Structures are given as C-alpha cells and as structure tokens.
Amino acid sequence: MxxxxxxxxxxxxxxxxxxxxxxxxxxxxxxxxxxxxxxxxxxxxxxxxxRQVSMSQLQIDVVEAGTSLGLAQPMVLIGVPVDLSQPMPEGLVPGVRVARLKLTVVNNSDEVMGPVSLEFAALGARSFLRDAHGEIDRIQPHETATIRVVIPDHWYPMHPPLQVRMVFRDSAGRWWQRFENERVRSAPRRIRPAEHARKQAAKLSRATSVERTPAPKAGSGWRLVGNVKDGVHVAR
Missing domain, CATH: 1.20.5 (Single alpha-helices involved in coiled-coils or other helix-helix interfaces)
Structure with a gap:
C-alpha cells in the first residue's frame, strides 16, 4: 500500500x-x-x-404685537435654536404677533441623557416647523430642563395647535425618539440632530451668504442667537 x-x-x-x-x-x-x-x-x-425620559405638557401663550418680552436689551424677540445652521425665521420682525412655547424635559432615568432635540409641528402637518427647534445639551439623572422658543403666530385667532417630537441620545450613544406621549422608539439616522444640522447647513449655504455668530449662553440649556437683517436686530 x-x-x-x-x-x-x-x-x-x-x-x-x-x-x-x-x-x-x-x-x-x-x-x-x-x-x-x-x-x-x-x-x-x-x-x-x-422610557424614563418624557416631556411636560407644552405651554403656549400668544404675545400681541408691540408687547415687550422683558429683555435686558432692546432686542425684538427671543428664542432658543441651538442649531445655528437653521435659516433665519423670516416672520420674526418687529410688530408681529408671536407665540411663546415652553416645554420641560424630565429625565427620571439613572443616566445622563443628551443632547435632546425638540421639534414642533402643526397638528395634521406632514413636516415640522422650520424655525421652531431647540436643543438641550444634556440632562443629569433625575433632573429636568426647560426650553423656550418664540415663533410667529400664523394661527391667530386660533390657538396654535402644535405637537412635539423629542429626539435624544442615551449614555451608550443610542438615539431615541418620542412623539408627544407615544412610546419611545429607536430614532433613525435621518432625524438625529447631527444629521438634521448638516442638512440645514447645506440648505442655508445655498439660500444665503449671511454669516451668523452665536451669542453667549443665556441660562442653562438655552442660548440667544442674534441676527441682523435689513438693519433690524432680531433675536432668535
């Protein structure tokens, strides 16, 4: 063998x-x-x-044209869009009735959450309001953070019928979303704040050449952003 x-x-x-x-x-x-x-x-x-991250009931009040918002300096309006790449809201000019939005995010979890992005949509609309957007850097465990946004009141004499979507990241880097009081779900990449900011920046660069500079922070979780348009200083 x-x-x-x-x-x-x-x-x-x-x-x-x-x-x-x-x-x-x-x-x-x-x-x-x-x-x-x-x-x-x-x-x-x-x-x-x-699931322990939730939102309070959205508070909305309408400010009549010409009403002072109690600002320390003669700025017309105040808002909290941390996403600086957004186009400047065309409707925010002196003498315009505005709606003030106030929302509190509650973090009852045992970990730090953030960033937290908030978007607002009119009831029944297919898209979110372009100029109603705020972001909170982070929320510590068992703490709350309040965000305020001012937008033109396009619904007068009706009360603005707005709904809210919250998108946030947990301490492990996973992204989640909650629309109104619905159950929390995984957030797709297209609605995450970083992707949203990139798209808005691209849109802004195509639409205008105005350069915007962020002003210093004005309180925990929100900041002022100044813009100059047609010689009028508008605070977003």
Whole structure:
C-alpha cells in the first residue's frame, strides 16, 4: 500500500467523527443563542432607561404685537435654536404677533441623557416647523430642563395647535425618539440632530451668504442667537 511522505502526513486534517461534529455545532449554537439573548437584554435595559425620559405638557401663550418680552436689551424677540445652521425665521420682525412655547424635559432615568432635540409641528402637518427647534445639551439623572422658543403666530385667532417630537441620545450613544406621549422608539439616522444640522447647513449655504455668530449662553440649556437683517436686530 502506498504511503504518504512525512510532510504530507503532517498536512493531513483530522475531520473527527460525527459525534464530534454534532458536539461542535451544538457549542456554536449555544454561543450564538447566548450572544443574542445578551444583546436583547442590553437593548431592553437601554429602552427601559429611555422610557424614563418624557416631556411636560407644552405651554403656549400668544404675545400681541408691540408687547415687550422683558429683555435686558432692546432686542425684538427671543428664542432658543441651538442649531445655528437653521435659516433665519423670516416672520420674526418687529410688530408681529408671536407665540411663546415652553416645554420641560424630565429625565427620571439613572443616566445622563443628551443632547435632546425638540421639534414642533402643526397638528395634521406632514413636516415640522422650520424655525421652531431647540436643543438641550444634556440632562443629569433625575433632573429636568426647560426650553423656550418664540415663533410667529400664523394661527391667530386660533390657538396654535402644535405637537412635539423629542429626539435624544442615551449614555451608550443610542438615539431615541418620542412623539408627544407615544412610546419611545429607536430614532433613525435621518432625524438625529447631527444629521438634521448638516442638512440645514447645506440648505442655508445655498439660500444665503449671511454669516451668523452665536451669542453667549443665556441660562442653562438655552442660548440667544442674534441676527441682523435689513438693519433690524432680531433675536432668535
């Protein structure tokens, strides 16, 4: 009988018996099942924390044209769009009736949440208001943060029928969204604040060459942004 040379015998693979293969496959399957179960438990744990982030009832009051908003300097309006790439709201000019929006985000979870992005949409509308947007950098566990936005009142004499979508990131880097009081869900990339800012910046660069400079922060979680348009200083 022909024998293999020594070097060929060294390269011979021992495939093992059928029971060995069955045992190996069983071990691999057990590992896969354990990995899937662990990933599922981590996801449920993160979702449980995200469910503890909620919004208060949106407060809206209408300010008549010419009413002072109590600003320290003679600026016309005040707002909180931290996303500086947004186009300047065309409707915010002196003598325009505005709606003031106030919303509190409650973080009852055990971890830091943020950034938190808030967008507003008219009831039944298919898109969110372009100039009604605010962002909170972060909220500590078991704390709250309040955001304020001022927008033109396009609904007078009706009360602005607005709805809110909150998009936020947990401490593990996962993004979540909550629309009104609906259940929290995973947030797709297209609605995350960073992606939103990139798209708005591209839109702004196409629409105008006006350069905007952010003013210093004016309180926890919100800031003022000044713009000059047609010689009128408008605070967003």
């Amino acid at each position: 022909h024998q293999l040379p020594p070097f060929a015998e060294a390269l011979t693979i021992e495939w093992g018996t059928v029971p060995d293969w069955v045992a190996a496959i069983g071990t691999v399957l057990a590992f896969v099942v354990a990995a899937v179960a662990y990933a599922g438990s981590v996801w449920l744990s993160r979702e449980a924390q995200a």
